[in-house]
Amino acid sequence: MNKALIIQALSEPVEATAEINSVVTRVKTDRTALLKDILLAVEPEEIGGRTALAGFFYQFLVTIEYIIEVMEGKWDFVSVELHEDIIVGKDNVIRFSQVKTSMEPDLKVSETGIYSRSSYEKDGNSYRLPDSWVDKLLLKARYFPQNQGFTTQFELITSFVVTPSRDVNVSAHCKNYNFNSGIPTDDHLLGRLSSQMYDKKNQRYFDYPAICGEEISSLLSRFNICKKMDLLNSYDFVSLLLYRLSEKLEPGIRVSVEDLQWLIGLLMEKCQAIGDNLVLYIDKTEVEGIRQQLHDRAMSTVGESVRRYDNAAVVNHVFDQLLHEIRSVELYDDLEREVHAYKAHLVEWVSTGGTIRNLINRYLDGREYSNKYREITEHDQTTKLLELFNSALLLILINEEMLRISSKHQSLLVKEMGVQFLSFLSLNRGETLDIAVDKVRSIFADPELSVDILLHPPSTVLLQGRFAGNNGPSKTVAIYEEQPELTELPEDDSLVNLKIILDFLPGGKLLEQYDQIYAFSTMEELKIHLKEFWGQLQEVRDGSI
Numbered sequence: 233m234n235k236a237l238i239i240q241a242l243s244e245p246v247e248a249t250a251e252i253n254s255v256v257t258r259v260k261t262d263r264t265a266l267l268k269d270i271l272l273a274v275e276p277e278e279i280g281g282r283t284a285l286a287g288f289f290y291q292f293l294v295t296i297e298y299i300i301e302v303m304e305g306k307w308d309f310v311s312v313e314l315h316e317d318i319i320v321g322k323d324n325v326i327r328f329s330q331v332k333t334s335m336e337p338d339l340k341v342s343e344t345g346i347y348s349r350s351s352y353e354k355d356g357n358s359y360r361l362p363d364s365w366v367d368k369l370l371l372k373a374r375y376f377p378q379n380q381g382f383t384t385q386f387e388l389i390t391s392f393v394v395t396p397s398r399d400v401n402v403s404a405h406c407k408n409y410n411f412n413s414g415i416p417t418d419d420h421l422l423g424r425l426s427s428q429m430y431d432k433k434n435q436r437y438f439d440y441p442a443i444c445g446e447e448i449s450s451l452l453s454r455f456n457i458c459k460k461m462d463l464l465n466s467y468d469f470v471s472l473l474l475y476r477l478s479e480k481l482e483p484g485i486r487v488s489v490e491d492l493q494w495l496i497g498l499l500m501e502k503c504q505a506i507g508d509n510l511v512l513y514i515d516k517t518e519v520e521g522i523r524q525q526l527h528d529r530a531m532s533t534v535g536e537s538v539r540r541y542d543n544a545a546v547v548n549h550v551f552d553q554l555l556h557e558i559r560s561v562e563l564y565d566d567l568e569r570e571v572h573a574y575k576a577h578l579v580e581w582v583s584t585g586g587t588i589r590n591l592i593n594r595y596l597d598g599r600e601y602s603n604k605y606r607e608i609t610e611h612d613q614t615t616k617l618l619e620l621f622n623s624a625l626l627l628i629l630i631n632e633e634m635l636r637i638s639s640k641h642q643s644l645l646v647k648e649m650g651v652q653f654l655s656f657l658s659l660n661r662g663e664t665l666d667i668a669v670d671k672v673r674s675i676f677a678d679p680e681l682s683v684d685i686l687l688h689p690p691s692t693v694l695l696q697g698r699f700a701g702n703n704g705p706s707k708t709v710a711i712y713e714e715q716p717e718l719t720e721l722p723e724d725d726s727l728v729n730l731k732i733i734l735d736f737l738p739g740g741k742l743l744e745q746y747d748q749i750y751a752f753s754t755m756e757e758l759k760i761h762l763k764e765f766w767g768q769l770q771e772v773r774d775g776s777i
Contacts, residue, residue, distance in 0.1 A: 286463050287333035287391075291317060292496045294331055294389055294460065295512075296473055302519040303480050310519075312499075312512040316372065318389075327385040327411075328372045330365060333463045334392045342397035346388070346457075347424040352432060359430035362438050366425060370451045373444040385411040386455040391463040400424060402457060411454045422452055481527045482542075491530050498522065521601030524589065543582045550617045551575045554625075557618075558749070566755045570628055574621070574635070581637055588613070594645035595620055596658050598675050616658055619696055622746050623656070623739060629755075630762045638688075643675055646690050655690035655734075659699035665736055668695050669709050676712040676732065686712075692735045694742070702740035706769070709734060741769060 291312070298310045298320050307320040318329040332344070341347070349360040349367070362371065369386040376382035394402055400420045407413055415422060425448055429438035440448045461469035470492065477487040502518075503510040514522070551571060558567055578586075592613060593602040608616070624635050624647070631649050638646040644655045657668055672693060676686075689712075695702070712732040745765055752758040 287331075289496070290333050290391055290460075290463060290466065291331045292499060293466065293469060293473060294318060294329075295499065296477075296492070296495060299514075299519055299522065300473070300476050300480065302514075302516050303523055305516075307516075309513065309515045311514075312503075313509060314506075314511040314513055316369070324381050325383045325385065326376055327387060328369050329387040329389055330369055331389045332365070332391070334390075335463060336392055337462055338393040338395050340395050340397045341400050341402050344394065346394065346402065347400070347421060349429065352430055354430070354435075360427065361432055362429045364425070366421070366452075366455065369455065370440070370448065371444065373446065373451055377445040378450075379445055384451075384454060386451070387411075388455070388457045390457065390459050391461065393459055394457060405452075405455055406457045406459070411456055414453050415449060417449075419449075419452070421455075422449055425452070477526065478530075480523055481530060485527060485530045487526065487530050491526060494529060495522070495526060498525070517601070517603070520603050520606075524601050528587075543586070543588050544579060546588045546613075546617070547575065547578050547582060550614055550621060553614065554618060554621055561750055562753055563749065563755055563758065567625075567749070570625060574625060574628060577634055577636060586637070588617075591620075591645065592616065594643065595656055598644045598657055598671055600642050616697075619658065619743070620656060623694065623696060623742055626742060626745055626762060627654070627766075629759050630766045632759070640688050641690075643678075644672070644690065644693075652692070653688060653690040655693045657693055657695055658697040659695055659702075661698050661700075663697075663699045665695060665699075665701055665704065665707060665738060668693065668699075668736060669707070669711065672734065672736075673711045686730065686732070689732045690734065692737055694737050694739045696739040696743070699738075702738045703744075704738050704740075706738065707736045709736060737769060741765075 295310060295312050295318055298307065298318060301307050301320070302310055306322065308322045309320065311319045316328040317331045320327050320329075345365045347364050347366060349362065349364050352359045352361050365388060366386070369388070372386070373384045376384050378384070394406075396403070402421050404415060404419060405421060430436075431438040440446065440451065444451060470489065474487045474489070474492060477492070478485065481487070499512060499514075502514060503512045555568060555571055558564060561567060582588075589605040590600060592605045592608070593600060595616065596602070596604040596608075605613075627647075627649060628635050633650055635647045635649055635654075638648045638653060640646070640653075644657070646653050646655045648654075655672075657672070659668055676689075710731060710733045713730065742765075745762060748761070749758060752761065
């Protein structure tokens with residue numbers, strides 16, 4: 233469309249022509265779209281902001297690549313803008329990365345800030361400050377000295393190729409992630425950075441060994457320049473990230489560009505304000521949560537029947553095994569009806585978005601996003617689900633009402649038994665009741681905990697598994713107490729003094745009752761026995777809070 237005619241139509245009246253009439257009609261009906269056409273047609277005078285936005289996107293793509301490496305176990309955490317553009321670490325190893333972008337596909341080393349230092353004048357003397365790109369990286373070693381057992385690595389990630397200048401070549405530092413190779417004494421970068429510098433803050437000459445505990449040659453031996461994709465040609469890099477992320481999901485699930493954009497938005501949401509800066513820090517547990525959210529998002533593009541098949545298949549398999557185990561019980565027909573009713577509830581839960589992964593994570597770890605589901609074998613998964621379903625079946629017989637997975641909770645596996653909220657938590661061999669208490673206490677201390685679980689906490693936590701003391705006494709514990717400053721609430725409001733006390737019941741005795749169902753010939757006798765047992769179990773306390 234003719235830009236002059238558009239501008240003319242938006243300003244003063246002119247003699248009508250067919251083309252202008254068309255434009256005027258558009259102005260009246262879609263003025264915003266027309267303004268967009270003009271803005272896109274006008275050549276911008278400055279593109280610094282556009283370049284900065286591209287650089288921002290570039291840095292997040294590199295961050296996602298490191299998040300993938302956290303998923304692979306190479307790192308324990310990744311941070312963005314916390315002392316450096318990107319930092320990753322595992323055990324005693326920490327890597328500092330600066331991300332540098334340019335519209336140019338290549339730059340001479342003299343055109344970058346790799347070794348260039350600012351001048352400083354004092355008392356008529358000229359000095360150089362340790363403020364080059366490399367200096368800023370190497371100086372992080374002062375916080376993680378080698379003599380205290382830390383191993384530091386330094387990385388310059390670029391969107392451009394660093395080419396040699398007339399007398400400086402840094403190709404020896406493009407080592408393809410080899411952070412432990414030595415450098416020759418005549419290394420060009422070492423020569424440039426070995427010149428005398430001045431410590432402006434302390435008003436004295438600058439000395440790397442005194443500040444970082446190492447010679448600069450030792451520090452530079454762990455410095456690497458890594459060229460990624462060109463700034464404005466990110467298609468190949470994005471495709472690689474989509475492929476690698478898809479590998480971390482279940483077979484047949486593929487991550488799309490839209491999923492990647494969602495992930496960048498999620499990372500931005502997770503940024504926290506520290507002073508005047510926004511920083512991101514996520515550990516491997518949070519990364520696992522991201523992986524699972526990404527899986528669920530990518531899964532939503534798969535057909536409904538495919539999405540539900542795996543979860544429904546697991547439910548069917550476990551219930552088939554449960555029925556097989558009680559096939560010789562005299563009350564089999566009555567128990568089968570109860571089993572199928574409970575199975576129908578779980579199938580309905582799956583059909584509305586519930587997953588076996590979610591069930592396992594919450595049952596084993598008390599958290600929706602956890603590594604537990606991925607850590608256990610298929611056999612152990614079936615064993616744990618049988619353990620859970622067997623107890624649930626007994627509680628259904630005791631309560632004579634369906635034991636439903638509560639929709640009010642997304643962390644602890646809470647089920648509604650009438651008006652009571654009952655949580656299930658499985659422990660491993662060697663773990664104790666005190667470990668369970670600490671785990672539940674940490675869940676309630678989580679600042680991101682839903683208000684629902686505070687307002688409707690489970691009254692009882694049923695501990696299952698072959699842990700130490702699984703047949704021991706119950707314990708009543710205050711696991712959460714808070715006195716928030718909520719002046720707008722009346723003094724007698726429960727939130728003014730919020731105290732949550734839970735009963736922890738070792739479930740060993742409950743599962744022992746599962747073997748007793750063979751001894752009864754009528755359902756009435758079995759239910760009476762189970763109700764008496766449950767009442768006695770809940771009455772046993774050690775009185776400690």
